[in-house]
Amino acid sequence: MEDETTLQQLRSKATEFLLREDWNESIKAYTRFITLCQIQISKTHQQSDLLKLQKSLCLSLSNRAEARFRLREFEEALKDCEEALQIDNSHFKTLICKGKILLNLNRYSLALDCFKGVLVLESKCNNGNNVEMLNGFIEKCKKLDYLSRTGNFDVSNWVSSGFSGKCPELAEFVGNVEIKRSEISGRGLFSTKNFDVGNLILVTKAVATERCILPKCSNGELGEDAQLVMWKNFIDKVYESATKCPKICHLISKLSIGENEDDLEIPDISLFKPQTEEKFPPNGSLDPEKILSVLDVNSLVEDTTSAKVLGKNSDYYGVGLWLLPSFINHCCSPNARRLHVGDHVLVLASREIKAGEEITFAYYDVLSPFSKRKEMAKTWGFQCECKRCKYEKEMQSKPEIGDIEVGLERGVDVGSAIFRLEECMRRWVVRGKEKGYFRASFWKAISEAYESEKTVRRWGRKIPALEPIVDSLVETVGSDERVVKVLIRKLKKSKCGFGEMERAIKLGRGVYGKVVKKQAMRLLLELGAHE
Numbered sequence: 001m002e003d004e005t006t007l008q009q010l011r012s013k014a015t016e017f018l019l020r021e022d023w024n025e026s027i028k029a030y031t032r033f034i035t036l037c038q039i040q041i042s043k044t045h046q047q048s049d050l051l052k053l054q055k056s057l058c059l060s061l062s063n064r065a066e067a068r069f070r071l072r073e074f075e076e077a078l079k080d081c082e083e084a085l086q087i088d089n090s091h092f093k094t095l096i097c098k099g100k101i102l103l104n105l106n107r108y109s110l111a112l113d114c115f116k117g118v119l120v121l122e123s124k125c126n127n128g129n130n131v132e133m134l135n136g137f138i139e140k141c142k143k144l145d146y147l148s149r150t151g152n153f154d155v156s157n158w159v160s161s162g163f164s165g166k167c168p169e170l171a172e173f174v175g176n177v178e179i180k181r182s183e184i185s186g187r188g189l190f191s192t193k194n195f196d197v198g199n200l201i202l203v204t205k206a207v208a209t210e211r212c213i214l215p216k217c218s219n220g221e222l223g224e225d226a227q228l229v230m231w232k233n234f235i236d237k238v239y240e241s242a243t244k245c246p247k248i249c250h251l252i253s254k255l256s257i258g259e260n261e262d263d264l265e266i267p268d269i270s271l272f273k274p275q276t277e278e279k280f281p282p283n284g285s286l287d288p289e290k291i292l293s294v295l296d297v298n299s300l301v302e303d304t305t306s307a308k309v310l311g312k313n314s315d316y317y318g319v320g321l322w323l324l325p326s327f328i329n330h331c332c333s334p335n336a337r338r339l340h341v342g343d344h345v346l347v348l349a350s351r352e353i354k355a356g357e358e359i360t361f362a363y364y365d366v367l368s369p370f371s372k373r374k375e376m377a378k379t380w381g382f383q384c385e386c387k388r389c390k391y392e393k394e395m396q397s398k399p400e401i402g403d404i405e406v407g408l409e410r411g412v413d414v415g416s417a418i419f420r421l422e423e424c425m426r427r428w429v430v431r432g433k434e435k436g437y438f439r440a441s442f443w444k445a446i447s448e449a450y451e452s453e454k455t456v457r458r459w460g461r462k463i464p465a466l467e468p469i470v471d472s473l474v475e476t477v478g479s480d481e482r483v484v485k486v487l488i489r490k491l492k493k494s495k496c497g498f499g500e501m502e503r504a505i506k507l508g509r510g511v512y513g514k515v516v517k518k519q520a521m522r523l524l525l526e527l528g529a530h531e
């Protein structure tokens, strides 16, 4: 009798917390109730009392699952659902909760099966009030399941609407890639099939992101205090995600801390695929220092020079951690780019990628000279070992390159600098990719020259036309928004024809991917040209 009163009190307290949406307290109260209830069940022999207790236990497990779901403790919530369903395998509330958890864990097809099962139950037992809600979930699961299998994304409507409303729903997707030992450093991501320009390589949701709006009047950089606050919030969020999810915790432990990379284990790509059901060991104690080092080496900034952030302007600053992209090495002549849509990062081919090639993207601006890139790599804590850097390091011994750089710093005419650079390349018989390397290093001067009518008039015949320069740049560093922008502005001035716009759209694919259809692409290119 006494036990029964305690049980009743505990249950009402837990329900009260649940209704007040105080999830933490309701979990505590339900946990106490569940333990007591289980003890009571083991002592009860009368069938009717047993049934009553089991019903209470099932409901409490279901409610604790809901509270855990709201706190994004998905794995624990799923365990509660399974336990509740062992008592009553057609418990409506639990089945809905289970479906929502599976959806959040990216197990789209399992979530679909779950909701389909509930729909059958609904038509048999209930009055059909939930059919609309269930059909909504079923449609969502079908769509995400399809996207995660095919990578057939299309954000065109969102782009065409000027990014109004919520950003489109994306599913995680892993294309034909594997993790292997890299010649650049440690492990890298490699293609197992050819990728065409603009093809999607992978889509991943962030473990955590932190964003802020840059102060309007400053030089565009965040103050030290603001940076510290952002960084602290970001670390807390990553730590929280890792604590709640064994999979995230396990995968974070596989990431590099920038030391002895060649000795690191090579994880199987299947661990990163959205629909995997692999069991991960329960969270050991998380080492905060290791998490800090992991974030130092693997966090990515949502900037506009090495990635495109759709739907956000340049006042916006964001940092995040994405697991599979953390295996992608930097290269100063990268073949892939990042496109940020909400918390998802889409990695797409910015040039053609052959099967077996390493997939690389830029951690920092590769349209800059060797000396500047060397500095930027230092701030990332490494010395770049890519082919372009090796080549340019050798060529540093030629005094002419240093002279052109010094001249540009002193403000010489950009046309004359390009003229000298092209002359040197002719003399040294620089061809193919290497030509693109130099041009990418002197992009600042090139863009200034071809954007200035005066310079073009003065140097027009003595320096190459813009189009071959663009071609060699794109062949070397892949498509880049700034290169496409300069080309479009020129095409606009010369009132280009259909063919030229087609060419610009093709280049646009290397920046925005095939996830943007022609009409929306035209809009993006127009917007870019006006910036």
Ligand SMILES: C[S@@+](CC[C@H](N)C(=O)[O-])C[C@H]1O[C@@H](n2cnc3c(N)ncnc32)[C@H](O)[C@@H]1O
Binding pocket: 184, 185, 186, 187, 188, 255, 256, 258, 259, 261, 264, 297, 298, 325, 326, 327, 328, 329, 330, 331, 332, 380, 381, 382, 383, 384, 385, 386
């Ligand atoms: C995000 S991780 C990339 C994956 C890493 N190689 C691994 O094995 O986990 C970044 C680290 O990879 C190494 N790295 C990436 N790109 C590099 C490059 N171009 N040259 C030298 N090291 C590079 C650096 O140690 C860097 O801190």
